[in-house]
Amino acid sequence: MQSSISFILDGKITSIDFGKAPEIKPTTTILNYLRSLPTHKGTKEGCAEGDCGACTVVVGELGLDNRINYKSVDSCLVFLPMLHGKHLITVENLKTPSHELHPVQQTMVETSGSQCGYCTPGFIMSLFSLYKNKNKPSREEIDDALTGNLCRCTGYRPIIEAAAKSCVHDRLDDFSNLEPITRNLLQSIPKESLRIHTPQQLYLRPASLGEAITLKHQHPDAILVCGATDVALRVTKQHELLKEIIDLSDVSELKQITESDAELRIGAGAFLSDIMPVVLKPFPALHDMLAVFGSQQIRNLATLGGNLDTASPIGDTLPVLIAYNARVILEGVNGRREFPVEDFITGYRTTRRKADEIITTIVLPKLDGRSWVKAYKVSKRKDLDIATLSGCFRLELDNHSAVKMITLAYGGMAERVKRATKTEQFLLGNPWNREAIENAMPLIDSDFTPISDVRGGAEFRRVAAKNLLLKFWSETNGQS
C-alpha cells in the first residue's frame, strides 16, 4: 500500500505525498492542483461542475495492448489519486520544445477559433484528444468531441473548422514520437493500491475487486467513487469534506465487458465511452441514450455503476436498463445478490444495495429480434443537459399485430424511474394502431403525477410523456 501518488506531468514523474503537503487533499481536484502551480494557469475554471469544459485536460493511460490511450476529462471532477500511474497533459504541454504550436493550436489561430480565449485551452485539449483518437473525423465526431466545451463568443463554427482541418494525420506529433519514453516512465510507476491517510481523510484505492469488497466491509460508511462525476460535485459545489472514500477506478474486474450469445455483461466500473461501441448493435436504444449522456469528457469518466447507485429519477440509463430487462449484480463479503434493475431501485435515490456491497456487473439479456426498443430524452438543450423527462419503451407484437408485451419506462415523471403500468395494461392485447395509442395516452395521467421544477412544469411533463408514446408508435408503426 502506498500513501503517495505519482503521475507524469511536464514530461517527468511528479509525486505527491499527501502527508507532507497539507494544502493538498486526496479530494483536491486536478484543476485546483494545476491552478495552484505557477506554471499551469492555462487550465481554467468556468463552472467546477463538468458543464463547461474550460478545465479540460487529457489523460494518457497504458492500455492492455501497451499503447497509450488519450482521453479528455474535466479536471474539475477528478480527484488527484485517480491520476496515479497516468500521464497528465495540459494545454501548456502541447507546444514542441522549440516552441512550435501543435497542429490543433496552429489551426485554431488560423481559423479565428478564439475570441476572448477563456474557453480556448479547454477546446484545445478536446481537439487534442480528438486528434489522438481520430483521423479525418466526421462532423458528427467533431460535434461529439466538442459538446462538453462551451464557448460564449465564437458561435463554434471556426472551432469546428479547426477540428476538421487539424485532425488530419500526415505526420506524427511530438506525443507519438515520445511514446516509448512515456511508456517507460508510466511502467516505472508501481501499480499498487493506495491508502492515503491524512488527519482529516482516508482515501482508499484498491487494485482488485477482492480488496475492494474487503475494504467496503471494513469501512461500510465509506463513500464509493468510480468516475466521481456525481460525487465530485459534493466537494466542488457543496464544499463537503468527504471523510472516507473507496475509489473503485483502479479495479480492473469492474471494467470488464464480456459478450455471449445470450447476454452482455458490463462491469459497473466500465466507462460509458467504452460501453458505447459494444452496445451499438445489440442494444441500440442504450447507445442512443449514451450518445446524449453528458459529454465526451463526462462519458470518459462516468460509469453505469455510478448511474445506477445514484438512482436519480432522471438517471438516463435507468429507463433503458429497465426496458431491456437488465439485472444488477451486487457483491459483498457475504456473497452475491442479483436484482432486475426495476426492483433494484426502491425510491427517490434509494436502492437495495447494502452498505457493505458493491455493484459489480450489469447484465443485459439479448433480445430475440422480435421486439423494438426505443429511448427518448427530452431536455431543454439537446446535448449535455439533464432530462426533463425521458422514456424507454419496448414493444412486442403477436401475429395479429396486437400488443403481446410492452414496457413503458419513464424518467422524470415520478420520484423514481417508473413504468406506466396502467397504460401498459391497457395496451396489452390491443392492436398497435393510432386509435389505441390515442386512447392510451390519457392513462399516463393515472400512472404519474409529475411535479413542476426548474427543468419543466408538470403540465409540460404530462403532455410530453403522452407525446412520447405517440412518437414511439409513429416510429414502430408499419415496421411490424
Next chain:
Amino acid sequence: MGNPKNNIPHESAALHVSGEAVYVDDILVNEQLLVGRVVYSPHAHARIKSFDLSEAKKVPGVYAVLSYKDIPGHNQMGPVVKDEPCLVENEVNCVGQVVFLIAAETEEQCLEAERKIKAGYEALDPILTIEKAIEKNSLMGPPLKIERGDVNTSLKKAPHLIKGELRTGAQEHWYLESQVSLCIPGEGREMYVYSSTQHPSETQALIAELLGIGKHEVVVEVRRMGGAFGGKETQANHTACWTALLCWATKHPVKIRLFRDDDQIMTGKRHRFLSRYEVGFDDEGHLHVANFELNSDGGCATDLSFAIMQRAMLHVDNAYYVPNLRVVGRVWKTNLPSNTAFRGFGGPQGMALIENVIDRIARLLRKDAAEIRFKNFYGLESNNVTHYGETVENNRLFMIYDQLMKSSEYEKRRNAVNEFNAQNEFFKKGLAITPVKFGISFTTSYLNQAGALVLVYKDGTVLVNHGGTEMGQGLHTKIQQIAAAEFGVSLHRVKVNATNTAVVPNTSATAASAGADLNGMAVKNAIDILKGRIAEAFAHIWTEKYSNTPRQKDGGQASLQHSIMFESDEIYDRDHPDRCIGFAEAIPLLHLRQVPLSAAGFYRTPNIGWDKEKGFGKPFYYYAFGMAITEVLLDVLTGQHTILRTDILHDVGDSLNPNIDIGQVEGGYIQGVGWCTTEEIKWDDKGNLLTHSPDTYKIPSVQDIPKDFRVKLLEGVPNPNTIRQSKAVAEPPLMLSLSCWLAIKDAISAVANREFEPEFSLPATNEVIVLSIEKLKRKIAEKAKLEFIEQ
C-alpha cells in the same frame, strides 16, 4: 469578402491557444495574497436587525471580516444613480446583495468564517414579478415616452387593429470568466487594481470614492477579459470595490473571483420585458399606427435601466416606417439583482416586439411575413424618418434584402417548407427572415468620446494605449491594424498595451459597439499628430541635405511636409522618392533632434444630439444593418428543434478585419439564439435563482448551431466619416437571431395550417413550444366540432 489583407488573427490568438494569455486570476502574486469572499443576503427583501462578526474574526487565518461600518469613504457603487450600496446598511433588496466581506489565507478559512457570522434578518414582502411591481406601483422612475403622429385617431381609423402582449425573458451573460478582481496595495494610499472590467475609469472612480482617496491614487489595469457582453460594464465595479475594500483593510493583496453560481445569483441580467401593443394596418399589410407599452424589470437598483429602456424604445421600429407611433417605457423596481447591460442593450427586446407583430399581421392576412417586412422597410428617399426624428441615411435594407433573398433561395425554400409541412404530421419546418437596423452611438451623447496615447520608441516600435478594453471582440487587433496602417508600418512594430487608467484618463465604457469607432479615431488622431511632427522634422532634414537640388514644385518646407509619406515601413518624399528612410532608422534621428515621440489623441463623435425629454433628435451617428434567414426543423411531439440552415448578410462598412467581424456576427447570432430558445431563467417564489449554474442554465452548445451556416459581409459599402470607412459590429448581429425565434413560431403555426396565432413568448423553450402546440390542437378540434355541428 472584405479585404483579405486585413484578415490577421486575433492579436492574442497564439497566447490563447497555448494557455499563456494572462487573465486576472492567472496573475502571479506573492505569498501575501489573501482570498476574498463575499457574504450575501439569503433574502429577497429584509431588514437587517443585528449582526455580530466577532466569532468570524477569530477564525485562524482570517485577516478581515468587514461590514458597511468599515467603509472609509462613500458607501456607493451606483454608476448613474447612487442607489447601490457597496455593503448593505439596513435593508437588503435582493438575494445575492452583499452584506459582509471576508479575507483569509485560504478559501476554507473564508467559508469557516462565513459560517460564524451571525446576522438577524426580518423578512419583508418582496416584489418578484413585473405584474406585482405594476400592482404596487413600484416604478424605478418616471415613464419615458416617444411619440410621432396622431396615434389615437389613427388607431380608430385603421382598417385592421390587433392587440396583444409579449414577454421576453432575462438572459444571463455567461461570460466564461466570472467576475474577478485583484488589488495590490502600493505605498501610502496607492492601490493597483487588476479588474475584468469594461469600464476601468468608472471602476477607478468608484474605488476612490469608496476609500475616500483621490482618483490619482488608484490605477486600474485591464489586459483582457474572458468575455463580458455588457455584464462587466457596470457590475465588474462591484467585485473590484469589494476587493479594494478588503485590500485597504488588510494592506495585503486580495483577490476575489466569484464562484460561478455566486456570479449567476448576484449579478444582473438582460432585462425581462412585458410589452403590450396595439397596431393598425391595412389589407396590404402596411403599418399605419403602433401604440407600444414597454415594461422592464429593472431589479432592485437603477444601474443602466433607463438607458436600456431608451434604446428599446429607439428600436421598437426596427427597420420599419410607422407613420404614427407612440412608445411608453416604464422601468419597474423589483427585489431581484439589478438588471444591466447586455449586448443589444434593450434593442433586442424592442425589436422582438415589432417582429412578432409583423409575423402576426402576415398570418392574419395570409401572406408571407417576408412580404410584409419588405413593404414596411424605411424608404430610401421618403418614409425615411424614424419616430424620434432621425433620418435613416445610407439605408442598406433593400440591398441586403435583395441579395439575401436571392442567395438563400428563399422562395424555393418557402415552397419546399410548405410542402414538407403538408406531408408531415410529427415534424414541421419553419422559415423566417428578419432584418436589423441598429443605431450606433451611446444615447447619452457626451459619452461618445475617447482618448489615446501613442508612444514611439527609439527602435522604431510603437506602443499604443487607448481607453477601450479587450473582451474578445478583437478591439486591440483592430487598433493594432489601424495604427500600423496609419503609420505605414508592419504589424509587428505595433503593440497595443493593456488598458490603464494612469495612461488614458476619464474614458467611457467599452460598450455600445463603439469601441473601434471611438478609440480607433482617437488613435488616428494621436498618430496624425506624430506624423505631422515627423514630417516637419524630415522636411527640415531633407531641405538641409538637398539644398542644392531645389524641389520641383515650389512652396518650400511647408509643402514638403505635406508630400512626406508613411508607407511600407518607410518615410519618403512623394515628389522625390529617392529621399527615403526606413521608419526604424528615422526614429533615432528624430530623437537626436529632440522631436517628442509620444502624442495624446482624442475623438468626439460629431453631429449627434438627442433630447431625452422630448424624445427627439439624432442620437445615432449611423446605423448598422443586417438580415438573417433561418430554417428550423421542429419535433412537434417533444418541442425540440434543429436549425437546418442560416443565411446572414451583414453590413460592417469596409471591414477592418473580416475574420473578426464574421466571428462577431456568428457569435452574436448564436448568443441571440440562446436568448430566443434555451436560456431560461427561473426564480422561486422567495426570489432565489433556480437556474444558477450551467447545469440548469443552458447556453447554446456546439450542436445547437445551424447545420448549414452561411455568413457574409455586405460588399462595397464604405461607411462615410468613420475610421477607415468601417462600421461597428458587436451588438447588432445578436438580433439576427429573431429569425430563428420566428422560424420556430412559423413551424408551430404550421401545425394548425397557419390558421391561428400561436401562443408564443421568448425564449421559445421546448416547454413553450409543446404547450403552444397543445393549445393549437385544441383549437383545431374545437373548430372541427363547430363545423360538424354547423353541417
